[in-house]
Amino acid sequence: MMLNPDKNVLIFLFASIALIAFPHIYHIPLNIFGYFYLLLGWRVAGIWRPEWLPNGGLVFGLTVIGIGLVYLDHQGIFGRDSGTRLFIVALGLKLMEIKTERDLYLVTFLAFVVASSQFLYTQTLFMAAYILLVSCVLIATLVCINSRQPQPWLAVKTAATIIFQALPMAIVLFILFPRMEAPRWMLLNDRTQSRTGLSETMEPGSISELGMSTELAFRVQFSGPLPPPAQRYWRGPVLSKTDGRHWIQSPHQGFGAYMDEPGFSGTAYPYTLLMEPQNKNWVFALDMPAEFEKPLERNVNYQLITAANPDKRSEYKITSYLHYNTGYITRVEYADATQLPAAPSPEITALVTQLHGFDTPPEQFAKAVLQYFHNEDFHYTLTPPLMEDKPIEAFLFKERRGFCSHYAAAFTYLMRAAHIPARVVTGYQGGELNKVGNFLEIYQYDAHAWTEIWLQGKGWTRVDPTAAVAPERIEKNINVDALEQGAAIQFDNGSADQAPGWLKQARTLWGNVDYSWQRWVINYNRTNQSKFLSGLGIGNLQTMLYWLLGLVALITVVLCFILLYQKPKATDQALRQYRQFCRKLGKYGLVRQPGEGETAFAGRITAALPQSAPAAQQITDLFVGLRYGKAAKPEDLQRLAEQVRAFRVLDAVDKAA
Incomplete structure (x- = not known):
């Protein structure tokens, strides 16, 4: 069936499609994004210039170009990214073929698919509200398509009513419908999409690259009091092997039965940890995790590993203690924690000797090294100089400027040079408190590295050499906004943020709303x-x-x-009066038919009751003027009411007489 679509319907449809596809600018290449909007603009121009629309052969050529762009960009047609791009290109191409009512429906339904594909990339509350808005516009488009005289804004009102009526059913289905977990082989996440985060390898400057990232890592809500800021260490990978520059995890780490169970003391801190999607199966628990449930496991380095899919946002309930004793050290641990790529250089040996590393207890030597960092001209910075050759010696004796990874690596190296078991621990430190929701937000710029040394009777003991140089880093968060290229580290002490109070309050409120959304809606598995x-x-x-x-x-x-x-309700006084008029006629067998207009009904009255026709025509004219006319007067309503009260079916009375 051929049709000539109403221009308003087409404009409304194309505007909604433009809104739907726009957020994909962050997910698809600019060439595909531009190709889609080129097709959309072409089709919009065709509303007024139909002769500009392509014929069948040109549409086929455009289809080949679109498929080629998708294939060349992603080398395939399967996966989240390829599928999204394919649907967007298909939507653009289908716009060029709108000829029948069926095509309008198909384009609208395809637009729904493109809109829902946004949730494959982000599930924020803002995006959910945006998709709900464009879905309302799409439903309004369907209303317009099915209306003889489409009125777009009235259609939007109808669509909003439909959505509102569907909400109770949607909420019940969301809460009670059984949740199905897709097996991993069915997940279409593209591994080419890298995520910011810690790595299995640390080298000078590697963690400082995260110092400028404002990406959220995880959020934590404690059931009771929060631990002190200086004790908020979130444990991640433990790095034991080094070649003098790189630090990597030990090949012997795992979930061996020989691991000694730590002894815990002091206050227990139960909390709920909400991890953001990541590439690694690491869970950053408060050091040291004591109680946790499946799918979490603790490896021999006391790091929590999850068996769940790390690409999905996950929630875990954990209890940690700040005071613990890990017990004895195994031979494998000792070998890993004292390994050096070669004999220490004469400068390193001289420094260890100067600080009495060979003739004092390990704990005393550790304090001496921390004091050395504190007293000498060492600086903490996100932009340290490059140290390609012998980075440990270059940092200790020449540059003396570095990030936490420099201090942790140098401290660990000095401990090992003195034959003290030591290793680097990476993770996060600190966290920003959301005072409305009373939870901590830990960002990538909170990434940190510290050292653990093994002490007789205490086990693995945390030593943070950064605290000796920049104690503010441990007590307060880095103020990334105030950091300038090459400048010293700025710390947020509560007064550095010069934003207005209402803006900070709004930011806090939004963070709390977003946390609740992520935890109770997105993570409702x-x-x-x-x-x-x-x-x-x-x-x-x-x-x-x-x-x-x-x-x-x-x-x-x-x-x-x-x-x-529900009983029909009169929309206004004029309609009530006209219905009273119709009821009077109905008593004599003259009933207005469904869908019959007022003028047509007046014609039937004239044919059936000629003596009553003048009065009926006056009532009809008054009602039509009040109901649909723009120049209706208030006194017309009074006249209508008087004439309806005075109306009599004269023909029936005469016949009876």
Whole structure:
């Protein structure tokens, strides 16, 4: 069936498609993004110049170009990124073929697919609100397509009403419908999409690259009091092997049974940790984690590893202690923690001798090295100079400017030169408190490195050499906004942020709302659903399905009653008067038919009741003027009411006489 679509409908449809595709500018290459909007602009121009639209042969050529762009960009047509780009190109091409009503429906439904593909990249509350808005516009487009006289803004109101009516059903299905976890082989995440974060390898300057990243790493909400800021160390990979420049994890780490169970003392800190999606299966627990559940495991270096999919946002309940004793050291650990690529240089040996590393207890030597860092001309900076050749010696004796990785590596090296077991620990330190939600937000710029040395009777003991040079880094967060290229580190002490108070409060409120959204909506997986429903007394699948079917049936009945069985309401006084007029005629067998206009009904009155026709025509004219006219007067309503009250069916009276 051929049609000539209303221009307003097409403009409305193309505007909504432009809104839907725009956020993909962050996810697809500019050449594909530009190609889509070129096709969209071409089709918009075709509304006024139909002769400009391409014929079948040109559409085929455009299709070949679109598929070629997708293939050459991603070397395939499968996966999240390729699939998204393919759908966007297909939507642009389909715009060039709108000829029938079926094409309008197909374009609209394809636009829904492109809109939903946004959630493959981000699930923020802002994006959810944006997609809800454009979905409302798309539903309004369908309303316009099915209207004989489309009015876009009235269609938007109708679409919003439809969405509002569907919300109760959507909420019930979200809460009670069984959550299905897709197996890993079905996940279409593209591994080429790298994420910022810590690595298995550390070298001079590697962690400082994260110091400028404002990407969120994880959030933590404590059940009780928060640990002191100086004790907020979030444990990550432990690096034991070195070639003098690079530090890597030991090949012997794993989940061996020989690992000694740490002894814990002091205050227990239970908390809920919400990890952001990442490439590694690491979970950064407060040092030291004591209690945790599956899918978490603790390796021999006391780092938590998850068996869950790290590409998804995950929530874990953990309890940690700040005071612990890891016990004895194994032969493998000792060998890894004292390994050096070669004999220490004469400068290193001289420094160890100067600080009495060979003739004093390990703990005393560690304090001497920290004092050396504190007293000498060492500086803490995010932009240290390059130290390609012998980086340890260059840092200690020449540059003396570095980030936490420089200090941790140099301190560990000095400990090993004195035959003291030592290793580098990477993770995060600190966290920004959201005072509204009372939870910590840990960002990539909180990435940190410190050292652990093994002490007799204490086990692995944390020593942070950065604290000897820049104690403010441990007590306060880095103020990234105030950091200038090449400048010294700036710290946020609560007064550095010069933003207005209302803006800081708004930022805090938004952070709390976003945290709740991520935790209770986005992270509402099968495990969390089971815990939530168990708290409501719904403990098994059968009970869940009974509740689901019962609530769906109840909502359906309520909506049916509202939509179908409520009494018709008069929209205004003029309509009530006209209905009274129609009821008078109905008593004599003259009934207005469904869909029959007022003028047509007046014609039937004239044919059936000629003596009553003048009065009926006056009533009809008054009502049409009040109902649809722009120049209706208030006194017309009074005249209409008087004439309806005075109306009599004279023909019927005469016949009776």
